[in-house]
Amino acid sequence: MSLIFVSLVAGIAMGASGKIPAAWFHYSNKMTTIMLFIMLLALGAQIGIDRELAAKLTLLGGRALLIAALSVAGSIGALWAVARKWNLAGSGHGQDRNSCRQIQANKE
Template sequence: MWIILVALGAGVLLGASGRLPERFLVHLDKLTAGTLFIMLAALGAQIGGNSELIANLPVLGWRAMVITVMAVAGSVGMVWFVGRSLQKGGEG
């Protein structure tokens, strides 16, 4: 968990430092979205490749699917919300 917070903090400091070229900054939205989709695809592949999990899906039932879908939707929604909030904050 700490590595995630350290990476996020390093990104914030790097972005706030003003050392990133403008030609890079204009592509960050696409880079962020692309990276998120790659991470979600990797997560799906990991779940699909786990034969024990797939075998136990009938036992886990629909609740596991609902929790998974809500976790993914919540993550995507928060990234969207924070991104929009930061964009609005920078415009003012």
């Protein structure tokens, strides 16, 4: 786990330092997607090899689906509550009264 954290912090530091060529940013989204697919393929292969886990997959899959559905519902509910409290329903993409430019203009 610490290797993951160290790698993430190192990547942030490299990006913030400006030492990464700008041309790499064009490919970063594609590289991330490809690496994610490779990780998912490896995870699927590992699950397929483990007979005990594969046998329990239906039980685990049902629980995972329930947890995922409740997580999405909770996120939508929290977003709805925050948007309603702060009256953000009509704010769009930051181009209305809640945009940074408009908030700065209101302060002056």
